[in-house]
Each structure stands twice: as C-alpha cells, then as structure tokens.
Amino acid sequence: xxxxxxxxxxxxxxxxxxxxxxxxxxxxxxxxxxxxxxxxxxxxxxxxxxxxxxxxxxxxxxxxxxxxxxxxxxxxxxxxxxxxxxxxxxxxxxxxxxxxxxxxxxxxxxxxxxxxxxxxxxxxxxxxxxxxxxxxxxx
Numbered sequence: 001x002x003x004x005x006x007x008x009x010x011x012x013x014x015x016x017x018x019x020x021x022x023x024x025x026x027x028x029x030x031x032x033x034x035x036x037x038x039x040x041x042x043x044x045x046x047x048x049x050x051x052x053x054x055x056x057x058x059x060x061x062x063x064x065x066x067x068x069x070x071x072x073x074x075x076x077x078x079x080x081x082x083x084x085x086x087x088x089x090x091x092x093x094x095x096x097x098x099x100x101x102x103x104x105x106x107x108x109x110x111x112x113x114x115x116x117x118x119x120x121x122x123x124x125x126x127x128x129x130x131x132x133x134x135x136x137x138x139x
Contacts, residue, residue, distance in 0.1 A: 002051030005044070006091075006129035008121050009055060009072050010034060015121030017129045021049070026129035028122040037075075038082065050086070053079070056128045057090035091132050 004023055008015035014037045016029040032040045044050070057072065079088060 002049035004052045004054060004129065004132070005029075005050050006054040006125045006132070007037075007056065008125035008128060009037075009075055010121060011071050013121050015123070015125035016040075017122065017125035018048075018050075019129065019133065023051075023133065026126050026133060028126045031122045038078070041079075041083075045083070045086075053083075053086055053088045054091050054129055054132050055088060056124070057092060089132075091128055 001021055001023055003021060004019045006017040006026065008017075012034055013031050014034050015031050017026050018029045019026055030040075055072070055076065058069065076088070076090075079086075
C-alpha cells in the first residue's frame with residue numbers, strides 16, 4: 001500500500017499531510033510556498049510511494065464552488081498533466097481552517113504559535129485527510 005497525500009492549496013501557501021503506509025493515520029507533513037509546490041511534489045514522489053492525492057476543494061454553504069477555485073483549478077489541471085497516473089480526489093474543505101485553529105487551541109499551543117498561518121495550513125490538510133480516511137471506512 002502507498003501513502004495518501006492531502007493538499008490544502010492556498011494562494012500563498014500549501015499545507016500538506018500524509019498517511020502512514022497502511023493508510024490508517026493522517027499526519028501533518030509540512031507547508032510550502034505555492035510557487036514551490038511542484039518542486040516539492042517531484043522530490044516527495046521520488047522518495048515516497050504515494051498511491052493517491054486528496055485536495056481540499058472549497059465549497060460555500062450552498063454547495064457551490066467558492067472564489068478560491070480560480071487558483072485551485074489551474075493547479076489541478078497542471079497536476080493532472082504532470083501526473084496523469086496519480087488518482088486525485090477533491091474533498092470538501094469547508095471549515096477546516098477554523099477546525100485547525102480550534103484544534104491548536106485544544107492542544108494548548110500558545111497564541112503566538114496559533115497565529116502562524118503555515119501551521120494552520122498544515123493542520124487543515126491533516127483534518128482534510130483524516131476526514132477522508134473516516135469517510136473511506138464507510139464506503
């Protein structure tokens with residue numbers, strides 16, 4: 001089995017999370033600047049067995065795509081062109097940033113650490129991946 005990589009794509013930063021090889025646990029991986037993501041992915045895919053990619057896809061409360069798809073869709077198109085064999089699935093990411101922030105409060109992180117947007121992005125990716133794993137159990 002290979003890992004599942006989750007991407008919380010943002011205009012400036014991208015939060016990344018990954019499963020263990022058995023696809024049981026989601027773990028925060030890192031945050032990279034958006035313009036460096038494809039370099040990171042190339043290196044990561046070369047050294048790790050990634051079976052699938054999950055990307056947070058922002059929807060509004062009425063289930064329509066949010067404005068963020070204007071920069072996520074070009075990323076998806078480029079990703080599929082570079083990695084046509086890699087399965088990619090879009091997952092609703094509503095409220096994950098808020099959930100990440102609350103998770104950091106619950107974990108006891110200091111206010112200064114909670115203000116680090118890179119940490120929020122990586123924790124958001126972890127929440128996206130963990131919720132995907134939970135949904136996958138019941139399919």
